[in-house]
Amino acid sequence: MEAIEPAYGATTLLLIAAVAVAVLLFLIMKLKLHAFLALVLVSVLTALASGIPVVDIPDALSFGFSNTLGSVALLVGFGVMIGRLLEITGGAQVLADTLINRFGEKRAPLALGVAALIFGFPIFFDAGFVVFLPIIMTVARRFGGSLLLYAFPAAGAFAAMHALVPPHPGPVAAAEALEANIGLTLLVGTPIAVASWYVGAYLVSQMMGRRVYVDIPEALFGQMNGGRDEGIDDGALGTGAAESRSTAQASKTRTAPPAFTTVLAVLLLPFVLISFNTVLDTLMTAGVIEEGASWAEYLKLLGQTSVALLITVIVATLVLGLRGRSMADVSSIFDDALGPICSIILITGAGGMFGGVLRLSGIGDALSSSLSSLGISLILQAFIIATLLRVAQGSATVALTTTAGLLGAAAADANLSSLQLTLLVVAIAAGATVLSHVNDSGFWLVSRFLGMDVKTTLKTWTVMETTLGLTAFLISLALWVVV
Incomplete structure (x- = not known):
């Protein structure tokens, strides 16, 4: 299903998205409404508020859910x-x-x-x-x-x-859009990924784990006696x-x-x-x-x-x-x-539904058009646009590919070196990684499988994804300045 012509400007659509996220958090965290019901309800209300024609709303809901x-x-x-x-x-x-x-x-x-x-x-x-x-x-x-x-x-x-x-689809698609060398992206992206993981994920998770206690979820993993297979219960x-x-x-x-x-x-x-x-x-x-x-x-x-x-x-x-x-x-x-x-599958699907509604409302296109002429460094512009698109509509892949497409012409005009183009890909991927939250299906996958409530997931997973992405961006920025 293609994006619908935006009914409002970028500012209004961003406000609608912000209110939708706030309402969703209120329903789940304060009223304790089941996450699946809350996500479907807010998706319907968001579709109505963002100006999606009523006749198209069922298709808009099933688009993100079924995908x-x-x-x-x-x-x-x-x-x-x-x-x-x-x-x-x-x-x-x-x-x-x-x-x-x-x-x-x-x-x-x-x-x-x-x-x-x-x-x-x-x-x-x-x-x-x-x-x-x-x-x-x-x-x-x-x-x-x-x-x-x-x-x-x-x-x-x-x-x-x-x-x-690479060969994951996000960095490959961004490299294609920017005409960066995929082999070089692999050679540069791998050590950056490892360094970013160690600083932004491993070290952060160890500090986090000492402050936030999360038990093993009994529903999925509580019956197995430490994996030693000593017996099966009823x-x-x-x-x-x-x-x-x-x-x-x-x-x-x-x-x-x-x-x-x-x-x-x-x-x-x-x-x-x-x-x-x-x-x-x-x-x-x-x-x-x-x-x-x-x-x-x-x-x-x-x-x-x-x-x-x-x-x-x-x-x-x-x-x-x-x-x-x-x-x-x-x-x-x-x-x-x-x-x-x-429950995990349904909630993850409903998270995709919410993100899909936001994408179909035109918020990504409206936001992209308003940010495409920022008068700042190209690599910083890449990170900011990818981050805002990630936060607005949830999908890291959409944020990554959209940002790369927007900056393709500017990158070509800037006559960048092969290494700079690769660092631009990394910066976009870093922006598309940060701030995973309730409109991201991956957020719900981690939340449900690890048995965490929404508040805990926001305090832990969202923070770790952000430190991971920020670390990758800072490394790419440092290399950009050097070369």
Whole structure:
């Protein structure tokens, strides 16, 4: 669905967006209205207030909701199935123990973050975060303390790689719009992403975790006895599977945990498959591979996130789930894993709905046109425009691609060097990262999976995303001044 002709100017639309966010926070934080209901209600009211024709409002609501569900529902579902198998078979514990042995107990959060940086190279933020959750929870349960100490270094690593490093779609699209060299963007973006993660996510999360206590959410991860697979409670096999419970328990007591190499192979499989898609896309864009080559398209299909995770679920079922269990037991485990995520998926979709309404109202276009002629440094202009677009409509990808498109002509006229163009891409990506809040579907994904209320998520996740983005921008700005 295309953006509707704005009914008001940028100032009025920004005021409407600000009021909508305030009303949403009031409904959720003060009146304790369920987040899903509050998001849908505010989306309808925002659509009316922003001048979207009444006849188009149903389509406007379904636009953001269906687009978000289309990208999130399958990967979240497959992700928790993989995660549940890793947890219930002891695989998560095996991997966690190996990481701790390599890094030491005091460096457990650092170990999780470094692993996420490596795994985050080819995979999107949300997919990586969901697949990594059982390892995070296992480590957090073992050492205690706030969940933020362990979850945020990993989540911040996935966010940094997704925002700043090709072959992720955001930096690739921005590099194309600015005619920057994708290879150089990769070479420059990777160390900036790592440095930004260490300062803006890892160090900040450790300070945050000592001040804000977040417990492991019982609904998703409270039944697994530290991931050691010592038994299944009555809910773990789901309704109608009581007859297989004693058999499953008996078989599990005889089954040793999987080998580290097996667990690592299962975890690496989606990353390898997804890399087929992301890397081949980059090579096609660069002209190295012919556009539409049949063999490449087949590999790209395997690398579609949902297909890659489906393949991983099947492989995990065969090499982990069926060790001492029947297929009926594994299916019941999957039922138990999928039940608690219904609310997460709906709330995440409703967050996408709210952001979609804001985008369709024309607020992005109106804001862009009013900011495109700022008389300031090009790199600072890039960061400010991307930040304002991010805050106004929620989508980091939209903020990134829109800003790059706006500045493409100005960048060409400025006769910038290849390195400067790359730093401009980083600055835009940094602006599109900061201030994740209630109109961002990723905000709700993190909030629900970590069991945090809105106020806590704003105080923690929003702050960490902001420090991450600001750090990346300051590094790019310093390099811009030097070169």
